[in-house]
Amino acid sequence: MTANSEPLSARAKLAVTAGKAAAAVSRAAGRGSGSVIGGKVALRLEPDLLARLATHLDVVLVSATNGKTTTTRLIAEALRAAGPVVSNALGANMPAGITSALAGGSDARYGVIEVDEKYLAGVARDVEPKAIALLNLSRDQLDRAAETRMLAERWREGLAGSKAVVVANADDPLVVWAASSSPHVIWVAAGQEWKDDAWSCPSCGGVMQRPGDDWFCGECGFRRPAASWALSGEHVLDPHGSAWPIHLQLPGRANRANAATSAAVAAVFGVPPQVALERMWQVQAVAGRYDTVQFQGRDLRLLLAKNPAGWLETFSLIDPPPTPVLLSVNARGADGTDTSWLWDVDYTRLAGHPLFVIGDRKLDLAVRLEVANLDFRVCDSVDEAVRMAPPGRIEAIANYTAFQDLRRRVGN
Amino acid sequence: MSDNSLRLVWIYPDLLSTYGDQGNALVVERRARQRGLGVTRVDVRSDQPVPTSGDIYLIGGGEDRPQRLAAERLRRDGGLQRAVGNGAIVFSVCAGYQILGHEFVNDLGQREPGLGLLDVVSVRGEGERCVGDVLADIDPRLGLPPLTGFENHQGVTHLGPTARPFARTRLGKGNGTGDGTEGAFNDTVFGTYMHGPVMARNPQIADLLLKLALDVNALPPVDDRWYEALRDERIAAATRPE
Numbered sequence: 222m223t224a225n226s227e228p229l230s231a232r233a234k235l236a237v238t239a240g241k242a243a244a245a246v247s248r249a250a251g252r253g254s255g256s257v258i259g260g261k262v263a264l265r266l267e268p269d270l271l272a273r274l275a276t277h278l279d280v281v282l283v284s285a286t287n288g289k290t291t292t293t294r295l296i297a298e299a300l301r302a303a304g305p306v307v308s309n310a311l312g313a314n315m316p317a318g319i320t321s322a323l324a325g326g327s328d329a330r331y332g333v334i335e336v337d338e339k340y341l342a343g344v345a346r347d348v349e350p351k352a353i354a355l356l357n358l359s360r361d362q363l364d365r366a367a368e369t370r371m372l373a374e375r376w377r378e379g380l381a382g383s384k385a386v387v388v389a390n391a392d393d394p395l396v397v398w399a400a401s402s403s404p405h406v407i408w409v410a411a412g413q414e415w416k417d418d419a420w421s422c423p424s425c426g427g428v429m430q431r432p433g434d435d436w437f438c439g440e441c442g443f444r445r446p447a448a449s450w451a452l453s454g455e456h457v458l459d460p461h462g463s464a465w466p467i468h469l470q471l472p473g474r475a476n477r478a479n480a481a482t483s484a485a486v487a488a489v490f491g492v493p494p495q496v497a498l499e500r501m502w503q504v505q506a507v508a509g510r511y512d513t514v515q516f517q518g519r520d521l522r523l524l525l526a527k528n529p530a531g532w533l534e535t536f537s538l539i540d541p542p543p544t545p546v547l548l549s550v551n552a553r554g555a556d557g558t559d560t561s562w563l564w565d566v567d568y569t570r571l572a573g574h575p576l577f578v579i580g581d582r583k584l585d586l587a588v589r590l591e592v593a594n595l596d597f598r599v600c601d602s603v604d605e606a607v608r609m610a611p612p613g614r615i616e617a618i619a620n621y622t623a624f625q626d627l628r629r630r631v632g633n
Numbered sequence: 634m635s636d637n638s639l640r641l642v643w644i645y646p647d648l649l650s651t652y653g654d655q656g657n658a659l660v661v662e663r664r665a666r667q668r669g670l671g672v673t674r675v676d677v678r679s680d681q682p683v684p685t686s687g688d689i690y691l692i693g694g695g696e697d698r699p700q701r702l703a704a705e706r707l708r709r710d711g712g713l714q715r716a717v718g719n720g721a722i723v724f725s726v727c728a729g730y731q732i733l734g735h736e737f738v739n740d741l742g743q744r745e746p747g748l749g750l751l752d753v754v755s756v757r758g759e760g761e762r763c764v765g766d767v768l769a770d771i772d773p774r775l776g777l778p779p780l781t782g783f784e785n786h787q788g789v790t791h792l793g794p795t796a797r798p799f800a801r802t803r804l805g806k807g808n809g810t811g812d813g814t815e816g817a818f819n820d821t822v823f824g825t826y827m828h829g830p831v832m833a834r835n836p837q838i839a840d841l842l843l844k845l846a847l848d849v850n851a852l853p854p855v856d857d858r859w860y861e862a863l864r865d866e867r868i869a870a871a872t873r874p875e
C-alpha cells in the first residue's frame with residue numbers, strides 16, 4: 222500500500238479525465254459541486270477505478286451514524302502533519318462521491334474517506350484501507366434505513382477478513398460487536414450518550430447490563446473491551462497513560478470524542494497525539510455546522526441534528542437558559558419521511574429555554590413539545606422566529622434539509 | 634384503577650421501542666394528568682416480570698429479531714395474559730400487534746407463537762414494504778374521528794371471527810390483506826400498524842383507553858389545538874394528489 226506502487230492504466234486515466242469533465246459540466250449547469258456525477262461517470266468507464274485510485278494511497282475509512290464528516294476532517298488535518306491528504310471533505314460518502322474525491326488527489330499520500338454506513342463493507346473491500354475508524358451506530362431514517370443491528374452485522378462480516386487496523390468505540394456495544402471480528406482493533410473509550418439502541422445484546426439477544434460507564438451481557442458474557450485510548454473530560458488519554466489537552470473550535474462532548482478517535486487513528490500513521498490534537502484546532506465549521514452567523518442583527522449558531530442520538534448530543538452543548546432555541550424539522554426524502562423519531566428525543570432537556578418552532582413539520586414538533594409540557598411558539602419563518610426571540614445568541618437546531626434551508630436563508 | 638392513580642405499563646422498551654411508539658405512553662400519561670389523574674408509569678424491561686395489576690398496557694413496534702425475543706419472553710412470563718384476564722386494557726402497534734395474535738413469522742422465517750390475546754394471524758407480505766401515510770375510518774361503534782398514521786411494515790394480518798377491524802382504510806395498506814382493513818380489536822385489546830406515533834395524531838384513542846380503564850363515558854375536555862392542527866395537515870397531505 223505504499224505510494225505510487227503501480228501507475229494508473231490508460232483506461233483509468235481516461236476515466237478520471239472523463240469524470241472531471243462531467244463534474245465541470247455539472248457545476249456549470251448549477252447542479253452543486255459535481256463531485257457525485259463526476260464519480261458516477263468515472264466509475265462507469267472503469268468499474269475498479271476506486272480500487273486503482275486507492276492503491277496509491279494509505280487510506281483511512283471513517284463510518285458511523287453521527288460525526289463521520291467532522292471526524293474525517295479532524296483525521297485529515299492530523300495526517301497533514303505527515304504528508305499530503307486527499308479527502309471527501311464535503312461529505313459525498315457513497316462510492317461515486319468517494320471515487321470523485323480520490324481522483325482529485327493525485328499527489329496525495331493519504332486518503333481520508335468518509336463512508337456511508339451501508340457502503341462500508343464494500344468500500345473496505347475495494348480500497349484495502351490501512352485503518353478504519355468506527356464511531357457509533359444508532360437509529361436513523363427508519364422509513365428506509367436498514368435495521369441498526371443488521372448494519373452492525375454487515376460491518377462485522379465485512380471486517381472479518383480485513384487487514385486494516387480498526388479504531389473503534391469501546392462504549393458502543395453495536396460498534397464493538399461489529400469490530401470484534403477484526404484481528405487488529407484499537408479500542409477507544411469515546412463514550413456514548415444515546416443508549417437506546419443497545420439494550421439488547423447484539424450477540425445473543427440477552428438484556429444488556431449497564432452499570433455506570435461499563436456494559437456487559439448477563440447471558441453470554443459479551444462485554445466492554447478494555448480501551449487503550451480514552452476521552453477524559455477535556456483530555457485524550459493515550460496508551461501510555463499520558464493526558465493530552467484537546468484544542469477544538471468545535472463545541473461539545475461528541476466532538477471531543479471524535480478528536481480522541483482521530484488522535485488514535487493519527488498514531489497508527491506515526492503522528493503523535495500532541496501534534497495531531499494541536500492540528501485539529503484548524504477545523505472550524507464543517508459544511509456550515511456549528512457556524513455562528515449574523516442574521517437580522519442577531520447571532521445564530523447553526524447546529525445539525527439528524528436523529529435522536531444527534532439531538533441528544535446537541536442538547537448537551539447549547540448555552541444554558543434563558544438562551545433562546547430555534548428548532549426546525551423537515552421530512553423530505555433526505556431526512557426520512559417518518560417523523561416519529563421526534564418522540565425518542567427527550568425535549569424536556571430544553572425546559573427553561575424560550576423555544577421557537579419552524580420547518581415543514583413544525584406541527585409534529587408542536588405536539589411533541591405540548592406533550593412534554595414545554596412553552597413554545599410556532600413561527601412561519603426563521604425571520605419571524607428571530608424577531609420574536611428574546612435577546613442573546615440563538616441556538617438553531619435543525620435536521621438535514623431544514624439545516625440547508627436555514628443556511629440558505631441566513632446567508633451562510 | 635387503584636389508589637386514584639392510573640397504572641400505565643410500557644412493555645419492553647429495550648426491545649420494542651424503535652419507531653417512536655413510546656410517544657403513545659407519553660400522550661396517554663399527559664392527557665390523564667391534564668384531567669387531574671395521578672399516573673404511575675411502569676417501564677418493564679424484558680428481563681423483568683410484567684406486572685399484572687396495570688390498568689393500561691402499551692406495546693410498540695420493533696425490528697424482526699427483537700420481536701421474536703419479546704414474544705418468547707412474554708410467553709414465558711405470562712403476566713400480560715393474566716392482566717388481560719383481570720380486565721386490563723392493551724394497545725399494541727406493529728410488531729407488538731403481531732405478538733398479541735396467535736402467530737406471526739419471525740426473523741428466521743419461522744412461524745412464531747404469539748399470546749393469542751387477539752384473534753389474528755400474521756404472515757410476511759410478498760410485495761414491497763408498506764411505507765407511508767395512512768388515512769382510515771375507525772369502527773363507528775368506537776365513536777372516533779378518522780385515523781391518521783404512518784405505516785412501515787411488511788406484515789399481512791388476517792383477522793379471525795372474534796377480532797373486529799379497528800379501521801377501514803381510505804389510503805394506505807393497513808393489515809395488508811387487500812380488503813381495506815386496518816388493525817384489530819376486541820373488548821379490551823387493540824392492535825394497529827399505525828406509527829406516528831398514533832396517539833400523537835389521534836389523541837382521541839388515548840382518551841378512549843382512559844375511558845375504558847376508568848369505566849366512564851366522558852372526560853373533561855383538554856386543549857387539542859396542536860393535535861387538531863397536526864391532524865388537519867396530515868390528512869390534507871395524505872389526500873393531496875401527488
Ligand SMILES: [Zn+2]
Nearest residue numbers: 422425438441
Ligand atoms: Zn449476549
